[in-house]
Amino acid sequence: MEIYHVQDVSFTFPLQERKALQNIQLKVHDGEFIIIGGKSGSGKSTLLRQLKPILTPHGKREGEIVFRGKPIGELDQRTQASEIGFVLQNPDNSMVTDKAWHELAFGLESLGLDQQTIRIRVAEMASFFGIQTWFHKPVTELSGGQKQLLNLASIMTMHPSVLLLDEPTSQLDPIAAADFVETLRKINQELGTTIIMTEHRLEEVLPVSDRFIVMDEGRIVVDDQPRKVGEALRLMNHPMFTAMPSPMQIYAGVTPESPYPVTVKEGRQWLDRYMAEKPIVRIEAAQFDDEITAIPLAAEPAVRFKDVWFKYEKNGPNIIKDLSFEVSGGQFYCLVGGNGTGKTTALSLASGLYQPFRGKVYIGGKNIGSMNARELYNNNLAYLPQNPQHLFVKKTVGQDLFDMLTHSSLSKEKRADKVQAVSEFLELQPLLTMHPYDLSGGEQQRAALAKVLLLEPSILLLDEPTKGLDSFFKDKLASYLKQLNADGVTIIMVSHDIEFCAKYADVCAMFFNGSITTSGPAKTFFAGNSFYTTAANRMARHVWSHAVTIEDVIAQCRNNG
Amino acid sequence: MNQSGFAGYHPFINFVYFAAVLLFSMFFMHPFMQVIALVSASVYSILLRGRGAVRFQLALMLPLLLITAFINPAFNHAGVTILFYLKSGNPVTLESVLYGISSACMFVAVLLWFSCYNAVMTSDKFIYLFGKLIPAMSLILSMVLRLVPRYKDQIKQISYAQRSIGKDVTQGNWLQRARNGMTILSVMTTWALENAIETADSMKSRGYGLPGRTSYSLYRFDNRDKGFMALMLSLVTVVIIGGINGENSMRFFPSIKAAEMTAFSIAVYAAYLGLCMLPIIQHMMEAIKWRSITSRM
Numbered sequence: 121m122e123i124y125h126v127q128d129v130s131f132t133f134p135l136q137e138r139k140a141l142q143n144i145q146l147k148v149h150d151g152e153f154i155i156i157g158g159k160s161g162s163g164k165s166t167l168l169r170q171l172k173p174i175l176t177p178h179g180k181r182e183g184e185i186v187f188r189g190k191p192i193g194e195l196d197q198r199t200q201a202s203e204i205g206f207v208l209q210n211p212d213n214s215m216v217t218d219k220a221w222h223e224l225a226f227g228l229e230s231l232g233l234d235q236q237t238i239r240i241r242v243a244e245m246a247s248f249f250g251i252q253t254w255f256h257k258p259v260t261e262l263s264g265g266q267k268q269l270l271n272l273a274s275i276m277t278m279h280p281s282v283l284l285l286d287e288p289t290s291q292l293d294p295i296a297a298a299d300f301v302e303t304l305r306k307i308n309q310e311l312g313t314t315i316i317m318t319e320h321r322l323e324e325v326l327p328v329s330d331r332f333i334v335m336d337e338g339r340i341v342v343d344d345q346p347r348k349v350g351e352a353l354r355l356m357n358h359p360m361f362t363a364m365p366s367p368m369q370i371y372a373g374v375t376p377e378s379p380y381p382v383t384v385k386e387g388r389q390w391l392d393r394y395m396a397e398k399p400i401v402r403i404e405a406a407q408f409d410d411e412i413t414a415i416p417l418a419a420e421p422a423v424r425f426k427d428v429w430f431k432y433e434k435n436g437p438n439i440i441k442d443l444s445f446e447v448s449g450g451q452f453y454c455l456v457g458g459n460g461t462g463k464t465t466a467l468s469l470a471s472g473l474y475q476p477f478r479g480k481v482y483i484g485g486k487n488i489g490s491m492n493a494r495e496l497y498n499n500n501l502a503y504l505p506q507n508p509q510h511l512f513v514k515k516t517v518g519q520d521l522f523d524m525l526t527h528s529s530l531s532k533e534k535r536a537d538k539v540q541a542v543s544e545f546l547e548l549q550p551l552l553t554m555h556p557y558d559l560s561g562g563e564q565q566r567a568a569l570a571k572v573l574l575l576e577p578s579i580l581l582l583d584e585p586t587k588g589l590d591s592f593f594k595d596k597l598a599s600y601l602k603q604l605n606a607d608g609v610t611i612i613m614v615s616h617d618i619e620f621c622a623k624y625a626d627v628c629a630m631f632f633n634g635s636i637t638t639s640g641p642a643k644t645f646f647a648g649n650s651f652y653t654t655a656a657n658r659m660a661r662h663v664w665s666h667a668v669t670i671e672d673v674i675a676q677c678r679n680n681g
Numbered sequence: 682m683n684q685s686g687f688a689g690y691h692p693f694i695n696f697v698y699f700a701a702v703l704l705f706s707m708f709f710m711h712p713f714m715q716v717i718a719l720v721s722a723s724v725y726s727i728l729l730r731g732r733g734a735v736r737f738q739l740a741l742m743l744p745l746l747l748i749t750a751f752i753n754p755a756f757n758h759a760g761v762t763i764l765f766y767l768k769s770g771n772p773v774t775l776e777s778v779l780y781g782i783s784s785a786c787m788f789v790a791v792l793l794w795f796s797c798y799n800a801v802m803t804s805d806k807f808i809y810l811f812g813k814l815i816p817a818m819s820l821i822l823s824m825v826l827r828l829v830p831r832y833k834d835q836i837k838q839i840s841y842a843q844r845s846i847g848k849d850v851t852q853g854n855w856l857q858r859a860r861n862g863m864t865i866l867s868v869m870t871t872w873a874l875e876n877a878i879e880t881a882d883s884m885k886s887r888g889y890g891l892p893g894r895t896s897y898s899l900y901r902f903d904n905r906d907k908g909f910m911a912l913m914l915s916l917v918t919v920v921i922i923g924g925i926n927g928e929n930s931m932r933f934f935p936s937i938k939a940a941e942m943t944a945f946s947i948a949v950y951a952a953y954l955g956l957c958m959l960p961i962i963q964h965m966m967e968a969i970k971w972r973s974i975t976s977r978m
Contacts, residue, residue, distance in 0.1 A: 174885050201888025213876050214883035218826035219805060225897040226884075232893035242897070260830045275887065473841050493844075493852045503845035509872060510842035513864050524846065557875050572846060 122189070123282055123314050124148040124171060129183035131166060131338075140166045142338040144183070148316065150281075153308045155325055155346075156318045157360060158335035160560045160590050164318040167335065168284050171316065172204045188281075202231060205280035209287045209588075211267035220262065221246075221255050223270055227278045241277045249273040249303065263459070265296025269303060276307065283307065285317035289325075290561075290588035293459045293616045301325050320590045323365045323655060327383045334360050347380040363591040366619070366655035366670050373674035387659040391677075395663055398680050420485040421446035422579050422610040423470055428479035430462075430469060439465045440476070441634035447627075449578075452601065452611045454621040454642070456652070457631030463614040464506070464583055466631070470612060471503040471581050472496050483579065502577030506584050508568030512556035517548060517567050520556060524574040542570045546600060562593030569600065580604065582613040586620050598624045622646050622654045622668045643668045686967060687960035691906040692806035694913065699798045701917050702957060706790045709920075709929035711939060713950050715786045721957030722793035728964060729800040742792065746785045753781025759934045780933040797960075809898045816896050832873065839868050909963075916956040923949030 126146035132139050141163050148154065156164045169175045170185060173192055185192040187204075195203075208214040217223050224245060228238045246252050249269055254262060262270065268288060275283070285304075289297035305328040307313050319325050326332060332349040334342045341360070342352045350368045353361040361369065367387025368380045374394070381387045423446070430440035439462045447453045455463045468474050469481055472488050481488040483501060505511065514520040521539045528535070543549050546566045551559060556567055565585060572580070580601075586594050594617075601611055602624065615621055621628050622642055629639035630652065639645065646653040647666040657665075660673045667673045688695065706718040723742075726734045755767075760776025767773060804826050812819020843849045843865055850862040884890075923929050928946040932938040940946060955962075 172886060175882055197891055198888065201886065201891065206882075206886040208879055208883055210876075210879060212831070213879035215827065216880060216884055216889075217820070217823040219823070221899060222805075222823055222897075226889075227887035229895050229897050230888035230891055232891065232895050234895065235897060238895070238897040258830075259827060260834075271883075278887070468841070471845050473844060493847050497845060497847040501845070503842075505838065505842040505845070507838065507842075509875075510839045510868065511846065512871075513868055557871065575846060 121150040122147060123150055123152075123187065125186040126170075127184045127186070129170060129181065129185060131170060131179055131181050133177065133179045138338075140179070140338050141170070144340060146333075146340065146343070148282075148314060150314055151308070151312045152314055152316075152331060153305075153329045154314075154316045154331045154333060155322070155329045156316065156333045156335060157320070157322060157363065158318075158341075159360070159592050160562055162335045163338040164335050165286050166338075168286055168316065168318055171282075171284055172200065172206050174200055175206060198231065201227065202278045203281050205275035205278065205283045207268075207271055207275060207283070207285040207288050209290055211264060211271050211291060214271050215259050215267065218258055218260075220251065220257050220259060220270055223259060223274045224251070224277055226274060231278065241279075245273045245277045248276075263296070264292050265299055268292060268296070268300055272300070272303065272307075276313075280313065282314045282316065285315070287318050287320065287588070289319065289321060294618075295458065297321065298324050301328065304328070320363070320588075322363060326365055334358070336360065347378075347382055350380040350382075351378050359592065362595075367659050369670050370656060370659065370673045370677070373670070374677040384655055384659045388662070391660060391663060394677065395680070420449075421482075422449040422451070422484060423447040423612060424482040424485075425466075425469070426480050426482065428469060428476040428481060430465060430474060430476045439634055440469065443479075443635040445629065445636050445639065447610060447612055449610050450605065450608050452605050452624065452626045453613070454625040454628045455612070455614045455631050455636075456616070456618060456621055456628055459616075461631045462634045463631045467503070467581050467583055467612065467614050471501055473503070497575060499576045499578065501579050501581065502572035502575050503581040504568055504572055504583065504585060506587065508564040509557065511568045511571050512564075515555060516553050517556055517559070518543075518552035520567070521548075521552075521570055521574060524571050538574060542573050545573075545603070546570045547596075561588045562590070562596070565589065565593070565597065566600075569597075573604075577609065579610045579612070582611065582615075584615055584617075585613065586615060586617045594620055618646070618652070619654050619656075619669075622657075643672075686964040688801045688803075690909055691900055691902050692802070692810050693902070694906055694910055695801050695806060696810055697910075698913060698959070699794065699802065701913075703791060703794050703798075705920060705924075705929075705953065705956075706787060706794060709924060709953075710783055710787065710931040710933075711929045712783070712931065714929050714953055715783060715790065717950065717954050717957055718790040719786050719793070721954075721961065722790050722797065724958075725961055726793050726797050726800075728961060729797055734796070737796070738793070742789050745792075746789050749785035749788055750778075750781045753784065754778045757781070761936050776933050776935070776937055779937060783931070783933070805898075806900075809896075809900055812896045812898070816894060819896055832869070835872060836865065836869055839865050839872070843868075913956070913959065916952045916959070919949060919952035920956060923952070929953075 124146065126144050129141060129144045130139050131141040144167060156167065158164050166177070169177060170181070173195065174197070187195060215223055216226055221242065224242045225238050228241060246255055249272070251270065251273055254266060259267065259270070268291070289300050292300060301324045304315055304317070308315050317325070326346045329346055331343065332346040333340055334349060334353065336358070341356070341358065342349045344352065347368070350361070350364050350372065353364065354372045361372070365382060367384055368382060370387065371381050371390060381390050425443050425445050428440055428443045429438055431438045443466060455466065457463055465474070469476055472491070475489055483491065483496070488496070512520055514523055518539070521543065522535065525535045525538065530538070543552060546569060548567060548570055551563055551567065556564060559567060585597060589597065598620065605611060613625070625642040627639060628642045628645040629636045631637070638648065640648065643666065646657055646668045653661070654668055656670045656673045657668045660667050660676070664673070664676045667676050702718065705714070706722070709715070723738060726738070754773045754777040757777040757780065758771050758774060760774030762775035763772040764775055764778070765773055804822070808819045808822045811822070840849050843861065844852065848861045848864065850858050850865065852858070853861065920929070923946065926945070928940045928949045930940060
């Protein structure tokens with residue numbers, strides 16, 4: 121049965137010339153699992169919001185959307201609330217009540233169901249999602265993954281026939297994201313619920329989906345099965361192809377045949393077949409090591425941790441345990457590792473926000489405890505918080521940038537020059553007159569970076585800067601960071617994004633249980649791991665254990681071909 | 682969630698119980714009644730909160746009791762039995778001393794009952810009860826309880842973010858500090874308003890605003906609750922009848938006169954003792970029963 125029929129829909133936001141959606145044609149059948157991809161600002165979310173009228177933004181819509189044979193405008197509020205579920209991007213914002221159980225019941229209360237029915241439905245959903253163990257907990261005590269799961273469950277209690285999700289995993293760490301996708305697969309397979317979701321991270325979600333729709337500039341570019349979409353994008357030479365799963369990109373880089381592999385498993389199987397026909401030239405590790413440029417060690421490391429211990433409360437558990445490491449000047453240093461291992465805490469210690477209770481942190485050879493704020497944060501350290509919104513204080517990006525210089529002794533022209541330079545560097549000029557909150561996630565990240573760069577830091581601390589960004593913004597961010605790196609700025613970054621770290625970092629360190637377990641130059645580091653490594657490496661490590669990035673594997677295949 | 686002992690009963694029972702004992706200990710000034718209330722409240726609060734309650738009572742309640750008891754005779758000079766004269770020439774009377782002690786006891790007993798109330802009546806119980814009266818109120822309370830810890834956390838994060846660019850309330854001279862503090866508040870406000878839009882979306886998309894909203898709760902009024910309610914109400918009735926007959930009152934001024942001890946008044950005191958000790962008795966019976974069950978296992 122047809123759930124949605126989108127007929128030639130265009131949409132224009134008020135006071136704008138450009139159409140956010142252009143002549144969208146789309147049919148969605150019962151039980152399909154559809155992913156919508158595309159750059160930020162390509163109209164994904166706008167399209168998704170058209171499918172639930174109560175969330176549709178103001179603007180002019182042309183064309184018609186039919187839901188189960190009826191124009192969507194004729195749907196009454198009640199049907200809409202219960203039939204069409206919508207999961208928002210930020211789990212914290214979508215939660216309304218203070219307790220997990222109350223959140224589950226919220227939608228049912230709105231629908232006016234009686235106690236008994238609510239009791240049954242809540243119990244059912246709590247069991248289906250495995251929520252019973254934290255059913256009574258206040259929502260503030262839940263982890264990010266649990267929060268998003270709770271959001272999903274609280275919508276599923278209303279028994280929707282369609283589930284719309286707007287980048288639901290963008291705020292989650294990779295493990296929680298994989299769990300969430302698995303839950304979606306279960307809902308789709310076992311309950312038959314139709315799922316339409318927008319997503320940047322395609323690695324996990326593409327293999328379980330039926331259809332992948334790519335949008336660009338408000339139009340649907342491709343709409344097909346995931347592996348065929350990969351092929352089509354490749355043929356069109358479309359930039360979205362760089363966002364596709366690694367096995368697909370490697371495959372396409374080597375051979376033009378179809379069908380494209382989607383998972384690491386398929387990639388591995390293909391690689392085995394491919395290599396079976398060739399004389400295998402196994403590259404020994406030593407050869408790879410030569411390629412890794414020796415990092416020059418400065419006399420005094422930029423940041424040095426010496427036997428650092430830290431805990432938040434007097435009787436609390438130790439968060440950082442005997443941590444010692446050095447970052448030399450001009451390095452790009454990445455801290456990777458699971459949630460709650462103390463990565464972010466270590467970064468806060470390096471930025472002087474906390475003091476260790478044992479051991480010392482040295483910045484450029486000086487003990488951080490003995491430095492005052494002026495010494496620490498002027499031309500020295502800069503810390504970019506996880507949420508860039510926390511830095512914005514003014515009405516426009518431009519004012520916000522000037523605000524950073526209010527206490528400096530520079531003349532007015534000098535200040536303007538500096539702001540001009542930094543906005544040129546980060547390509548912020550078109551955004552200077554906009555309100556910081558009106559920018560997209562990637563643009564906010566850039567504006568925040570510009571703010572801290574105005575302090576002319578020599579050490580830049582970044583807390584998960586790639587969170588929620590699409591692959592284009594990530595590449596852009598990487599190019600800025602590399603540029604800064606080349607200018608001699610030391611960068612320490614905490615991240616879950618293995619692919620990003622493998623591609624751009626000089627040194628990676630794995631954080632576990634409050635200290636660093638292993639560290640090394642990025643490529644050797646990931647080549648040495650078996651599970652905690654890039655998809656490209658997992659796919660090819662049985663042939664070339666040192667090929668870490670997509671480019672490495674493609675180069676190896678070509679060398680042997 | 683505290684579900685053991687008396688706290689495990691229906692919120693309505695918890696609420697009625699505390700309303701009754703609070704009102705009774707405020708209005709019944711008879712020494713017997715006061716001693717019963719003070720001792721029960723003190724024992725119950727220790728039972729609920731353990732060592733912390735003992736420290737609280739010794740460090741705060743005892744001094745408070747003594748101070749209140751001494752302050753009254755220093756300012757109140759009514760009464761017929763004069764003990765001695767102050768330097769100012771004002772008399773200190775036996776009645777005012779006793780009244781001071783009595784009102785101090787009342788004050789402390791009420792505070793102790795409130796500390797027990799806080800431990801037993803958690804936010805969801807309160808929300809549940811008042812949600813029955815005003816449905817919109819219960820949701821608002823629940824949302825407030827969600828937002829307060831969230832905002833607190835945000836303020837902290839914003840303050841850290843600002844500190845790392847040298848603009849926190851802990852940095853600079855007092856003028857800069859004040860200005861930075863204002864900036865943080867302004868960031869917080871913008872953030873809160875901006876994010877509230879998304880919360881509103883989430884509420885709308887789940888049908889908030891449809892007519893006929895119901896209020897769900899995890900509580901059920903079961904047979905155990907009914908039994909307890911009956912017992913509690915009968916004790917309350919006896920105490921109230923006693924109160925109407927003047928058995929529970931005490932006259933301090935101009936001369937002290939307490940109600941006489943009769944068979945009926947003893948029954949009233951016994952009922953009051955029973956009422957005040959009800960959670961403690963319940964707790965002990967549960968403990969004894971538990972031990973006998975485990976010993977048989």
